[in-house]
Structures are given as C-alpha cells and as structure tokens.
Amino acid sequence: MSHPTAEHLDQQARAKLTELDATARALTPKDRMAIPPQEMPSQAPAVRRGNMQEVATGYSAAQARLEAMRCLQCKNAPCVKGCPVAIDIPRFVKAVADGRNADAIAVIRETSLLPAVCGRVCPQETQCQEPCTLGKALKNVDRSVSIGRIERYVADLERESGQMRAPAIKPATGRKVAVIGSGPAGVTVAADLRREGHDVVIFEAFHKPGGVLIYGIPEFRLPKRIVQQEVDALVAMGVKLETNYVVGRTRRLQDLLDQDGFDAVFVGTGAGLPKFMNIPGENLVGVFSANEYLTRANLMRAYDGQRAHTPMYPSRKVAVLGGGNVAMDAARMAVRLGAEEVHLVYRRTEVEMPARTEEVAHAKEEGVIFHMLQNAVRILGDANDCVQKMECLRYELGAPDASGRRSPVPIQGSEFLMDVDTVIVAIGNESNPLIKQTTAGLVTDKYGHITVDETAKTSLSRVYAGGDIVLGAATVILAMGEGRRAAAAIHEMLGKLPPKKQAAAAK
Amino acid sequence: MNRVVSKKQLSAEVFRFEVEAPLIARERRAGQFVIIQVDQNWGERVPLTIADADAQAGTITLIFQTVGRTTHLLAEKNVGDSIAAVLGPLGQPTHIERFGHVVCVGGGIGVAPLHPIVQAMKAAGNQVSVIIGARNQSLLIMEEEMRRAADEVIVVTDDGSYGRKALVTQPLKELCEGTPKPACVVAIGPPIMMKFCAETTRPFGIMTLVSLNTIMVDGTGMCGGCRVTVGGKTRFVCVDGPEFDGHQVDFDNMMKRLRAYKGREDVDHHQCHLEIEASRLQSKA
Numbered sequence: 024m025s026h027p028t029a030e031h032l033d034q035q036a037r038a039k040l041t042e043l044d045a046t047a048r049a050l051t052p053k054d055r056m057a058i059p060p061q062e063m064p065s066q067a068p069a070v071r072r073g074n075m076q077e078v079a080t081g082y083s084a085a086q087a088r089l090e091a092m093r094c095l096q097c098k099n100a101p102c103v104k105g106c107p108v109a110i111d112i113p114r115f116v117k118a119v120a121d122g123r124n125a126d127a128i129a130v131i132r133e134t135s136l137l138p139a140v141c142g143r144v145c146p147q148e149t150q151c152q153e154p155c156t157l158g159k160a161l162k163n164v165d166r167s168v169s170i171g172r173i174e175r176y177v178a179d180l181e182r183e184s185g186q187m188r189a190p191a192i193k194p195a196t197g198r199k200v201a202v203i204g205s206g207p208a209g210v211t212v213a214a215d216l217r218r219e220g221h222d223v224v225i226f227e228a229f230h231k232p233g234g235v236l237i238y239g240i241p242e243f244r245l246p247k248r249i250v251q252q253e254v255d256a257l258v259a260m261g262v263k264l265e266t267n268y269v270v271g272r273t274r275r276l277q278d279l280l281d282q283d284g285f286d287a288v289f290v291g292t293g294a295g296l297p298k299f300m301n302i303p304g305e306n307l308v309g310v311f312s313a314n315e316y317l318t319r320a321n322l323m324r325a326y327d328g329q330r331a332h333t334p335m336y337p338s339r340k341v342a343v344l345g346g347g348n349v350a351m352d353a354a355r356m357a358v359r360l361g362a363e364e365v366h367l368v369y370r371r372t373e374v375e376m377p378a379r380t381e382e383v384a385h386a387k388e389e390g391v392i393f394h395m396l397q398n399a400v401r402i403l404g405d406a407n408d409c410v411q412k413m414e415c416l417r418y419e420l421g422a423p424d425a426s427g428r429r430s431p432v433p434i435q436g437s438e439f440l441m442d443v444d445t446v447i448v449a450i451g452n453e454s455n456p457l458i459k460q461t462t463a464g465l466v467t468d469k470y471g472h473i474t475v476d477e478t479a480k481t482s483l484s485r486v487y488a489g490g491d492i493v494l495g496a497a498t499v500i501l502a503m504g505e506g507r508r509a510a511a512a513i514h515e516m517l518g519k520l521p522p523k524k525q526a527a528a529a530k
Numbered sequence: 531m532n533r534v535v536s537k538k539q540l541s542a543e544v545f546r547f548e549v550e551a552p553l554i555a556r557e558r559r560a561g562q563f564v565i566i567q568v569d570q571n572w573g574e575r576v577p578l579t580i581a582d583a584d585a586q587a588g589t590i591t592l593i594f595q596t597v598g599r600t601t602h603l604l605a606e607k608n609v610g611d612s613i614a615a616v617l618g619p620l621g622q623p624t625h626i627e628r629f630g631h632v633v634c635v636g637g638g639i640g641v642a643p644l645h646p647i648v649q650a651m652k653a654a655g656n657q658v659s660v661i662i663g664a665r666n667q668s669l670l671i672m673e674e675e676m677r678r679a680a681d682e683v684i685v686v687t688d689d690g691s692y693g694r695k696a697l698v699t700q701p702l703k704e705l706c707e708g709t710p711k712p713a714c715v716v717a718i719g720p721p722i723m724m725k726f727c728a729e730t731t732r733p734f735g736i737m738t739l740v741s742l743n744t745i746m747v748d749g750t751g752m753c754g755g756c757r758v759t760v761g762g763k764t765r766f767v768c769v770d771g772p773e774f775d776g777h778q779v780d781f782d783n784m785m786k787r788l789r790a791y792k793g794r795e796d797v798d799h800h801q802c803h804l805e806i807e808a809s810r811l812q813s814k815a
Contacts, residue, residue: 228750230567230615238748267617269750273553297754299764306759306783308790315753323747324572332574332599333747334794408786455751456769 029064029080036061036085043092052095056157060166061090068388072358075242075326078385079143087176091119093157094168101154102170107504108134112151112170119173125186127177132190136211136503139182139249142175144240145500146379165380182252189259193220198517201226201285203270203458206234207499208291208490210253211506212513213262219514223262224285228269231322234293235491236499238322239314241352243359244382247321271461280485286520287513290473290481290488291506294496295455299448300344304402309336309410313345313353313449320356335360338445342366342413343391344399345449346376347496351383353447354391365391366441370398370418370431396420396431400438402446413441451496458492470495479509480516487513532613535589540671543596544639545605546581552588554580554618560646561624561741561773564590565749567615568603576600577746577768579643579718580619581672590616593642593671598795602802620749621772624650624739629713632656633705634680635698635727637663637719641672643741644718648679651716657681659712661701663719667692698723699730706734714739717776721785728776738776742767744788758784 039058043050064080065071071078082090094116102112111130118127131138145151151170152158158167181187198221202209205227213223231237233250258264270276279285297312299305319325323333341357343350346369357365367386369376372395376383387393394415401414417437420429454471466474466482472495473488475481481488489505491497536548554564558580567573576598582591596602607613624647632651636644641662652658660680664670665688676683684701685693694701698719705712715738717727724740731738747753749768756767759780765771 228617229748230570230617238752267615268553269617269620272619272750273557273617293752295751296766296769297752299754299757301764306757306764306780306787308786312754315747315755318747318753323574327572330572332569332572332798334574334791336790337793407789408783457750460769 026067027062027064029083032062032064033083033085036083036089040085040089043089050092055093055095056160058089058093060093061086061169061172063169063172065385068390071243072389075359077246078243081179082172082176087119087124087173088122090169091116091173094120095156095160097156101156102151102168105151105154107150107500108507110134110151110174115177116168116170116173119177124177124180127173128181131174131177134507136214137207137253137499138174138178140207140236140245140253141500141503142171142173142178143245143249144498145171146498147171148380150500182249187252187256189256190214190218192218192260195222196220196517197523198222198286198520199224199284200513200517201270201279201283201288202291203276203288204228204234204291204293204490204492205232205254205264206236206291206293206490206502208293208502208506208509209234209289210257211503212289212291212489212510213257214260215507215510216513217257217260217262221514221517225257225262225264226268226270227264227266229322230266232264232266234291238318239349239352241317241321241356242326243355244352269457271457276458276462276465276486286517287485287487289506289509289513290458290486290492291490291502292455292458292492294452294491295457295471296453297448298451298453300399300450302399302401304404304410305448307402307404307408307410309338309404309444310402310446310448311336313343313349313447314452316353316447317349317356320360326356326360336445338362340364340366340443341445341447342368342399342441342443343447343449344368345451346371346378347449347451348378348382349451350447350449351378351386351391353449355382355386355389357445357447358389358391362445366394366443367391368394368397368399368415368441370396371428372396372420375428398431398433399446403440410444410446411442413443413446415439415441452491454492454495478512479505480512485516532616534607534609534611534613537607537609540593541669544669544671545594545596546671547592547594547604547607548584548589549592549613549616550588551590551616551618554616555583555588555590556585558583558590558619559623560626560650561643562619562621563643563743563772564592564616564618565620565746566592566600566604566613566617568600568607568613570614573614574598574600575615575617575747575749577620577743577749579741579743579772581642581645583646593639595639596802597799599798599802602799617749620768622770624716624773626650626654628655630656631659631710631712633659633661633702633712633715635661635663635702635715635717635719635723636676637698637717637723638665638669639671640717640719640723640741641670641676644716645672645675645679647716647718648676652679652681659705660684661686661698661705663687663696663698663723665689697726699726702727703730706731706736712736715776716741721781721788724776724779725781725785728779728781732777739773740776740779741772742774742779742784743772744784745790758787
C-alpha cells in the first residue's frame, strides 16, 4: 500500500466538495454519513524515520471543511460531555463546515486555552470522539467525526495568520498568585487568573517553560514552536515567568505566602520519579527511564549531536518496556536517533495497550518491532556493566483484574534472551517528592499525590494543586480541566479575602 | 543574573568562581549543589557542588575541574559574564549534629564541597579533623580555608610533593585506630577514594557519609539518570542524596555508570583544549 500524499488527499477532498456544493438541496444526515472520513496527511514512514519534523502535517482547507460537514449536529451532543473542558464542539464544527474558521476558533477559545496542542495530543478516540453519534451509526469509533483534527486545523490557521488575539484583562485586583510549574495545568491556571486581573508569576525549574509539552512530548508529535507561542501569549498577557527556580528549594512554598506577598499558590509540578521494574540489572549502563531518554532528546536537544552539548547514549539495538504513549514516543525517538532495531516489549496484548491507536500505528509504520505478551525479567551486562542482553518471559492472558483488563500470567519455563544494548523503561512515574519534602502540613496519599478537595484546594490554606501531581499520570487536557477548576476556586477565594490593608494591619 | 563576580584559577584544570545568586546563597545548606548550564539553547545541565556562599553579598562559590564541554566553557567565562542557568540549591542538606569527633576527608576537587560541611560540623560543637589529599602539590586546594575551619588538618599527596606522601586512607585508618574512635566520617572526592574510605572505616563500624556526584539531567527527581544502588535499593542522588551511607553504596556500579559517556567526554575535552588554545593564539595575534 503506497502512502497517500497530502496533495492527493486534498484533491480528493476538493472533488468531493465540488460535488456536494453542486447539490441544490441541504445535506441530509444520509448525505453526511456518506462523506468519506478524511485521512490525516502525514510524512511517509521511510522519510520521517530520518527526521524530527512533525509526522502529521494537518488537513488542507478542503479536508477540514469536508470532515466538518460529516457532523450530524445532533441535539444531545454527546461529544461535549466527552470533552474534559466541555468545548461547544457542534458549534465550532458547524462554523468550519460553513467556512467560518475565525468563528470556530473563537468558540474553542471560550473554554480551551491550548487548541493547537490539544488538537494534536488529546486522546480524542476515548473522549469527544468516543460517543460521537456518527461513529456509533457507522459502528466504528475511527469513523467518528475527527474533531481533534478539525480543532488543530483552525488553531493552526489562527496561529499562522498572526491573528492570535490576546484576551481582555480585567482591571488589576492587587492580588498575586504563584503558579508552580509551567506545564498544561500551570499555564491554564495562569491564563485564567491573569484574565481576572490578578498578578501571576509562574515558577519553572527548567530553563524553558512548557513542562511535559517541552521535555516529554517529542517534536515529531508536537512542534516546540507551538508551545513557545502559547507561552509567549501568556507573557504578552502580563504573566511573569521565572525559569530556573525550583519552589521547595530555591524558596519554600510557605515563604511565597508568608514573606513574598503571594495571596495563593497553585502546585502543578507534574509527574516525578520514574518507575522502574525492580528487576536485576536495571542500573546497568544503557538502561534509561523514558523521562531521561526523552528529556535528553527533546528539552536538551541531543537529537542534534553536532550542536547539543548533552550526549545521547550510542544505541544500536533498543528495547522499550511499556505500552503507553510515552513508550511509543521513546521507541519512535530511538528510531529517529538511528537505532538499527527498536523493540517494544509489553506484557499484555495490543488491545490492552494504553497508547493511542494512532501512535501505535505510527510506531509500526516506522519499523518498531512489537513483542506482545512478553516482559523483561533480568538485564545482563558485559564486563563494563554495559547492557548486552535482556532476559524475557512469555505471558498469556488470564482472568480480568480489578481494572477490567485481563491480567497477564507468566508461562513457566518460557524464558528467552534478546540481544540489546539499550533498555528504556516506560512504565510510568511516581509523584515528584520535592514540594512534599519541603512543605509542612501538605497532605498527600500513599503514592505521594497531593490530596485536594472538589475545588482543587489542598490541606493548606490558600494552596491549590492540579495536574499529574494530583491525578498521577493523566493527559494534557485533564490537567487543563483541573487547572481551570482550580483557577475558578482560587479566583473565588481571592474575592473573599479581606482587603489588603486590613489584612496587613491584622498581622 | 548569575553574573561571575570573581574568578581564580586554582590549578591547571581547577577554577574558583564566585557567582551572583542571591536566592541560592540565602537558602543553601552544607552538602547541597546547583545545576548549571552555559548555553540556554544547546547547553548541558551539569551538577556542581557549592563550596561556599555569602548570603549578605548574595553570592555562591563554585569550585570545579574542567572535565567535559560545559566545565571548559564555564572556565572561559570572565568576571562580569553571566552563566545561562544556575538552579538550586538542590539535594538534601548534610545532617549536622553534635557527634563528638568528626573526621572529614577530601580528595582533589572534593575538598571544595567538604569545606561548608567542616564549617557546619565545627559550628555544631564537634571536634573536626580534616584530611585533604591530591595527586601533587599543584592540585591541592583550600588548605588555608580548612586550617581556619578545623581543629586539625592533615595534608597528603600521592607523590609526596607536599605534606605526607600517602593516600587519604592511611591517616584515616590511623585516626580510626585512636581512642576514642571518631563518631562520624564524611568523605568527598573521586568515587574510588570514597569507596576506599568506606572500606577503611567499615571494620571499625564508624558511620561514613559520602557525597555522590553522578550524571544528572533535571536534578529535581524527574529523570532518574542519577540513580545509584544503596543497600540493594535504587536511590536518586538528586532528591534522596547527594549524601548516603558509604558502607551501603555500590561504588563499582556507580563508577561504571559515570563512564556512560566517556568517549564523548574525552573527545570534548581534547576539542575544548584545541579551541581554547586557538582563541588564545587569536587574541595574541
């Protein structure tokens, strides 16, 4: 099967549009259901294996409009309920179908802050597109309206036009909020509170803002310039950004409230300590957490061996352990960094894989070799402690566990060896311990996740939290949803604080 | 931000910088470190221990040896130049209490981070003996500062060019054999030195702290690159350390992990010296 070019997909869409526009009557649901789902144009696998550029290149105008015309505009709009920030999806999709792209982005911006990001990295097939009536009618979620791709199209159109409008800022309230971490949760809180007229300072430990969008998600899935532009927009709104500042160490959280004049703090410090398998050989040279591997390649830009000072370990045969999006990112990054063989090892089957279908398909197209129902039990090294082989065990699926997934059961005596020089462990994260270690009275659960109430408030007065530090490993859009909820609660709380002068006098 | 306010070359490849970093200067405690980066876009993040700090002046003192590209580029900075990023103070501070007799052992560049620990141990009311060592006299650093801070200073060199011709483990063993034996030993230096200090004190059952300087990327508990095996368990130097019980650390594995990028480092080291030489010749011409 040859890879369809963007031009070919566009031509097909144009032809179909011409045909539909020639129809004198309004489109019936039956007409809409007959419109072919629009495929996302992408770089050919053989080409993209050798570059860092974005894999999916985005719909053409004709494709976006045609895809939007597939929407049945059903009254109950189940898609909206599937969206963590409840974007008015039928309304923005209708605008695109009508050719009113500027209206479409305005609708999205009513509730979502990062459409260009979410259009790319949201798991739409389990959120808005999962309950889509069209997908249900066609008995295939992959044939639902591609809401995410349309969202991305209008967001990109807006950004590339240079017409991004800065939202209106309400008059200054004199209140000051510290946001710890500049990932999806943090930037959402910052934007929402700044809009309400509060002073906002974001503290970021890294030298560049964006959190997981910068260090974790690779360039080929989310170009860094898009994240940078979103952050630039925040700064243009008057949000202050302090990089190389690690709250808990550079300054304690409580000091921000007690001494530095902040009225509230939002903790959005994200995922922390990488989980390892706890198997022998895991500290050999050539074993990495996916966090480290991706941070070196993405944030530190080690993919450019000539210019970057941060080195990448020279890998020929790589094994990635895990089945989530991060595992796919790591495997696909290893392909691009020139590994001869990249193996993905997962102990269940593809059906149970938490990774998005699209990422799995992309990884396969790029030559990642999938090993299902297998897991590493031991990593073996040479005399210099460098990884040489990995011992694996085969599994079969047993009875469903508490999560409803069928749990893998090892097959006795099925051990075998795999020749590898690099092992990347991508099985998730524990929570970051820094804030907990340095903040007295902050309640966390046994996993170290910060405990919050329904308004995102922590056990400490005027301290709120959201994103992965509360949820564990979640998604960009869920973190944004949490951030939005926290921002609303913080805004309400700030409104109830006694006026500043009185508060000072009361001290 | 992060302006270099003073610079001194201590030996062929060792430099002492005072850097403006008021928040870090105020918060840092003995035993902590910073992560620096010399180029915002392409720089590597490298952990360096804090040798001293002046909270009043808002400066921290960094003493470093030129090893890879970053430390070479850092050494090229002059007074008034800025360092792109200085993050910290990171890691758990040294546990300071009144132990009684404390022996602090520093080797090579490890003498620098040992200094604030010596000061803090002394301030807590301990009797502090210091052993400092280097390959030769020209590589020995901070003897004067140590003499001011400690009750006793023993200097050794591998080649006998200064002080006693011995390895640091020899006077350490002698002190351990004294009565009463020391209550606590702190050893900071090359991994091999720390390993043998731990082996020296092990038969005496003396608590021995070592400060590990592993490869790090973020330094805040996210990447796991700094992990070491301590007592059979994986620990993270950046958030659990940098100090650990020397009797529990798997030094052999740590030393091998430190060599992960050795090939690249050697090339960079050589390349940096060529570039430094070239720029010197150019400025002369």
